[in-house]
Each structure stands twice: as structure tokens, then as C-alpha cells.
Amino acid sequence: MNKDMKILIVDDFSTMRRIIKNLLRDLGFQNTQEADDGQTALPMLQNGSFEFLVTDWNMPGMQGIDLLKAVRADPKLATLPVLMVTAESKREQIIEAAQAGVNGYIVKPFTAQTLQEKINKIFERVAATA
Amino acid sequence: MDNLARLQIARDLVTNLEAGEECKADELIELMSRNREASLFMEVGRLTRELHEALKNFQLDGKIAGIAQHEIPDAKQRLNYVIQKTEDAANRTLNAVEALLPIAGRMGEDARSFAADWSRFTRREMDMNEFKALSARLAQFLEQVQAHSGTLQRSLSDVLIAQDFQDLTGQVIRRVIALVTEVEGNLVRLIRCAGGSTARIEEPEAALCAEGPAVQGTAGSGARVSGQDEVDDLLSSLGF
Numbered sequence: 001m002n003k004d005m006k007i008l009i010v011d012d013f014s015t016m017r018r019i020i021k022n023l024l025r026d027l028g029f030q031n032t033q034e035a036d037d038g039q040t041a042l043p044m045l046q047n048g049s050f051e052f053l054v055t056d057w058n059m060p061g062m063q064g065i066d067l068l069k070a071v072r073a074d075p076k077l078a079t080l081p082v083l084m085v086t087a088e089s090k091r092e093q094i095i096e097a098a099q100a101g102v103n104g105y106i107v108k109p110f111t112a113q114t115l116q117e118k119i120n121k122i123f124e125r126v127a128a129t130a
Numbered sequence: 131m132d133n134l135a136r137l138q139i140a141r142d143l144v145t146n147l148e149a150g151e152e153c154k155a156d157e158l159i160e161l162m163s164r165n166r167e168a169s170l171f172m173e174v175g176r177l178t179r180e181l182h183e184a185l186k187n188f189q190l191d192g193k194i195a196g197i198a199q200h201e202i203p204d205a206k207q208r209l210n211y212v213i214q215k216t217e218d219a220a221n222r223t224l225n226a227v228e229a230l231l232p233i234a235g236r237m238g239e240d241a242r243s244f245a246a247d248w249s250r251f252t253r254r255e256m257d258m259n260e261f262k263a264l265s266a267r268l269a270q271f272l273e274q275v276q277a278h279s280g281t282l283q284r285s286l287s288d289v290l291i292a293q294d295f296q297d298l299t300g301q302v303i304r305r306v307i308a309l310v311t312e313v314e315g316n317l318v319r320l321i322r323c324a325g326g327s328t329a330r331i332e333e334p335e336a337a338l339c340a341e342g343p344a345v346q347g348t349a350g351s352g353a354r355v356s357g358q359d360e361v362d363d364l365l366s367s368l369g370f
Binding site: 011013015016018019022023026057058063087088089090091093094095098105106107108109110111112114 | 290291293298300340344365
């Protein structure tokens with residue numbers, strides 16, 4: 001796993017973005033950027049050579065699930081690993097995210113350890129399929 | 131009764147009064163007041179009917195019954211969740227701070243005492259035995275600092291994670307604000323109905339389909355998972 005990879009953190013609450021950013025830094029990922037909803041995030045992703053997307057679901061403007069679908073529909077971004085970190089915990093929502101092509105799903109509140117595990121798992125799979 | 135008819139009655143009344151026809155004049159006055167009462171009753175009747183219709187329509191609006199029966203109690207639960215979450219976060223943060231402050235204090239004290247001994251050593255004011263003791267203490271101190279730095283990191287990371295309450299409670303408070311706005315809109319409608327105004331107000335916006343954090347004891351559509359383990363199980367059942 002490349003620790004210098006560029007990561008985009010998308011959440012409408014700046015406190016949560018800071019938490020995730022700090023946890024990622026703790027795990028050795030320094031190269032992070034932030035967006036506050038899908039609408040802001042999508043052009044950043046399209047123009048920005050990001051290698052990993054961490055997104056919330058419930059946001060004003062463009063929701064995380066729609067961002068995920070837009071990413072998968074964009075040929076340039078289709079294989080971008082996406083981790084969803086959200087308070088949405090209904091079974092049908094998790095299934096919807098899985099069907100939309102999410103790579104990992106974490107329900108809030110979460111722990112630093114969970115974040116680390118999910119990221120490791122995602123990139124193990126990415127490496128295995130590469 | 132139109133103006134012309136009333137004018138005619140008034141003229142007849144004057145004619146009869148001038149002619150001294152008291153009985154006829156009384157009849158005419160009686161006729162005028164009866165007409166007046168009739169139109170007043172009609173107006174009251176109309177208003178009553180309108181109010182009745184408005185109230186009936188109001189009761190038919192199932193959303194309002196829903197608000198009273200479910201959403202207001204739900205909102206109470208949600209606000210209690212906010213209190214619980216903020217309390218937990220405050221306690222978690224305070225616990226970490228209470229654990230860290232003495233460690234930081236002790237590390238500072240130790241470092242100060244070493245600084246004093248060290249400058250005695252550099253001035254060559256320390257004999258061999260004293261130096262041996264100092265070096266043993268120094269080795270112990272370095273070991274302690276390593277252990278403490280682990281504790282510091284764990285506690286600070288705990289403080290960091292504890293701040294997630296702002297996101298979780300923020301989502302819940304937004305929902306409660308949406309509810310309060312809806313109730314406010316309905317109250318305005320009720321006032322307008324009662325005031326006989328037919329002016330319509332805008333319907334409140336439909337709620338987002340995303341629901342935010344699960345709050346125990348509140349209504350939610352569909353089954354929720356109870357934690358990360360269940361999310362993992364569900365995803366692995368889907369081939370993840």
C-alpha cells in the first residue's frame with residue numbers, strides 16, 4: 001500500500017473530516033484533501049488523480065451514495081477504491097452501497113482500529129486483483 | 131335586501147309616521163330588523179360552515195396526526211440521544227485529559243530534576259557514585275517516557291474519536307429542526323383556517339431519504355444493523 005497516495009475525504013461535518021484526516025495521518029497517510037459534499041467532490045476526483053475516496057452518505061447537495069454511483073459511472077474513476085463511513089445503518093442501505101460498488105462500509109461511531117482494518121482489507125484486494 | 135328596497139321601506143316609514151299610522155310604521159321597522167338579522171345569521175352560518183370544513187380537512191391531514199403520535203415523541207428520544215452522546219463525548223474527553231495531565235506533569239518534573247543534575251555533571255561537580263545513580267535513573271526515565279508516549283497517543287486518539295459526537299448529534303438535530311419547522315407551518319395553517327383566510331402556505335420539504343444515526347426507541351423504516359460486525363457479516367454474505 002502506497003502511503004503517499006492522494007486521498008479525498010468527503011463529509012459535510014468538518015469535525016468528522018478532521019477526525020478521519022487525523023486518523024489517516026496516524027496510519028501514515030499524509031496526502032489528504034477534503035470536500036463537504038458529492039457536488040464538490042466529483043470535480044475534484046475528475047481532475048485530481050486521487051487513489052482513494054472516503055465518503056459519508058448523508059450530505060446536503062449530492063449524497064455519498066450518488067457520488068459513489070457517479071464515480072463508478074465515470075470510466076476514468078470506475079476502479080477508484082471507495083470506503084463509506086456513515087451513520088446510515090439500515091440493511092437495505094448497506095446492500096444498496098454494495099450493489100453500487102462500494103469497497104468498504106463503516107458505520108459511525110467507529111474506532112481507529114476499524115478504519116485501519118477496512119483500509120488494509122481494501123488495499124489487499126486491490127493488490128490481489130492488480 | 132338591496133338598497134332600493136330598503137330606501138322604499140324607509141320612505142314608506144316616513145310617510146306612515148307623518149300620517150300618524152303608528153301600527154304600520156312599527157310593522158315596517160320590524161320588517162327592516164328581521165331582514166338585518168337574517169343576513170347576519172346567514173353570515174354566521176357561512177363562517178361556521180367554512181370553519182367546520184377547514185377543521186375537517188385539517189383532521190384528514192394524516193401527517194399532523196402522525197406528528198403528534200410519533201414524530202414529537204421521536205424528537206424527544208432524539209434529543210435525549212443528543213444529550214447522551216454529548217455527555218459520553220465530554221466524559222471520554224475528560225477521562226483522557228485527567229489521565230494525561232499527571233503524566234505530562236511528572237515528565238516535566240523529572241526532566242527538570244535531570245536538567246539540574248546534568249548541569250552539575252557538566253560542571254564536573256558530581257562524583258562517580260552520584261553519576262552512577264544518575265545514569266540508572268536516566269535509563270529508567272527513558273523507559274518510562276516510551277511507555278508514557280504510548281499512553282499519550284492512545285488517550286489523544288480517544289479524544290480525537292470522541293469528537294464524532296458533533297457529526298452524529300448534528301444529523302439528529304437537523305432532523306428535529308425539520309420537524310419543528312413542519313409543526314410551525316401547520317400551526318400557521320391552523321391559524322389561517324381559524325381566521326377564515328383561504329391563503330395557502332407552502333408544503334414543507336420532503337425529508338431526506340438518508341436518516342442519520344440510529345436512535346434507540348425512535349421509529350425507522352426497515353431493519354438496522356446493530357454495529358460494525360453486522361455490517362461486515364452482511365457484506366460478506368454479499369460476497370465481500
